[in-house]
Amino acid sequence: MPSTAPAPTLSPDWPCQVKSPGTRDWERTATRWLRDLLPARYAGYSPLTRHHVLLARHAQLQLQHEIRAVRVALQTSRAELPTLGVAESVIENTIRMYALELEQLGRLARGVRLVMEALMDDGASQRRMYAQRR
Known part of the structure; x- marks a missing residue:
């Protein structure tokens, strides 16, 4: 009988368009959602498209x-x-x-904050794993 870990409880403010952190492709769904919050002209700026945390920060500023x-x-x-x-x-x-x-806008801003925190946590976890391998 396969064991299944309980799904993490997400805040009600977590955007429904974004998969749960740690699940397959969750960062891709987060990036797509964040990009959709910005004016279309920002889609061509490589720092925002390559660095998820920068994208989240800019979405936060835009919403503010x-x-x-x-x-x-x-x-x-x-x-x-x-x-x-x-x-x-x-x-x-x-x-x-x-x-x-x-x-x-308040709901969106809370969602962006949660996604940004999850992206930062995920990035810190990846850096720790990389440092342990060295």
Whole structure:
């Protein structure tokens, strides 16, 4: 009877598109997910495509800036949108949209942090294994 190790419990914030750390191809799924969070033009930058931790760091920074932008948009909607001729009903819908987007960006940011930590842990494990072989 084959023994099966229990699957590690992942945080609810772990992105469903990324396989569990330590499983086959998990880094590939993490890299694909992180790349999808960035504007397409970043796909051609070799430091980001070759170094997973740099990619994760850049995704973190990108999300931090998006969160700031959405917060400013949310905080200024009631004061600025009427002066642009936007109807009250549209303003209310816009405020709800920004609030939902902030929640989504928060979840993504937590997911990026978890993936980055796992990538760093995996890289440290690989370095230790390499050092032991020497």
